[in-house]
Amino acid sequence: MEHVVIKCGGSIMEKMPPALFENIVTLANSGQWAPIIVHGGGPLITSMLEKLNIETRFIGGLRVTTNEVLDVVEMALSGIANKQIVRKIALAEGKAIGISGTDGGLLTAEPARTSSSLGFVGDVANVNTSVIVHLIEGGYIPVISPIGADLQGQRYNINGDTAAAAIAAALGGRLCFISDIPGILIDKGGEKSKLDTATNRDIDEMIASGQIWGGMIPKVRSALNALLSGVGETAIINGLEPGSLLSYCSGGKAGTKIVLEKEAVHGNQ
Template identity: 50%
Template structure:
């Protein structure tokens, strides 16, 4: 992605944290995760949530008989596919997350990147291959600021829009990183179903407390990171750009995980930008 600039550049104190989570992971999280979010909000923190929903999109496309394929990890997005992507991300998944936060006593407001032109986008370079997939050019952070100032945590579906009103399917990790960068947040929390990046310590697998992007590339090349962990790690790395200097991968099923990360406890894996 190109460097992110524009009128949506940071205009406020950084949000406490930006959290990214896949739709399927969020659906499986225990109630105490959302109670932890509510507690953080009551303590004056300002969570900003960006979510995905790939499996639910695929399931709905299959039920509707709409073919889908992936090109270099990006879903090929025709107009028909885009209708389903928007329906699932901005509709069912977004509202499910909002309802769970509110059921736990928190205050949340769901929106998509097309609302108010929140996430401005343009076609990716290989749009001829992947269709209506976009990259972020600007996040109108004043919209998020306004929601935070009202005492709500924004829950954002990664749909982008351009000046003509054309919608784009935005990779959730890329969208989360852009939101964090425009808000001036230096750290992101990526909630997954794994405790972090695992490495063989000789006496079994152990969680790496910290790793650089370069070290991750080396571990993938050597086979130390393999299988289903590769896309999880690459997704976390893709959140690091702009002002985002650190991404923390955590297991959302661990009680009080967000509070523990924000309190400085060494839990999960920190992926850091090299100095």
């Protein structure tokens, strides 16, 4: 059985159709795949902070997290977004259990190395895969919110992409980023063409030339960072397209696979 970590960003969660959750349940029932969902919830967090009149700011794309902000982050991610996904899995006739990285010591966190001014923003120091394995063996789809704790019990807000990559690497599985576009699109003869496969060098060149721009840049950077952290294969697929996840897992050409250069399969159409 192969593990596939499915990363659902906060910006797309409200758009995800029932068909995507039905695909995830189909994978779980196949006996060949063990899907694990890791989710974000940035827009929900921002909305709740605004309603509560709690000021928040970002440094390098990461939310500065005070204890006051962290209370809201945990409430939004673990209490609202997580359970929304669990309910949608149930509607698709699947069984899911929603947990955070603090449950069962799933994600041991440490302060983020990128900056000392981010407050309680963390990186993943260790993944306790036995928590996930036990849920899967019990017939459940794990739904994970990216809150972790250190050995002293201090909570940390972990970037969802970072958490998903760490979990996929620890399980030796694939990592699939759910998006609202078909994959990496480039201009070819005045028309948009999807790449079936892209390497780290391809991506660097396309960013430099402007073919990859805007909101796609952080998506592909997250995919590359996951590869560098030990994930064997990453992909960006369109979660709004029925059957795209099943197509990807069955070896179809849904989305764009992103690999390190030595592993690249050439011949994009």
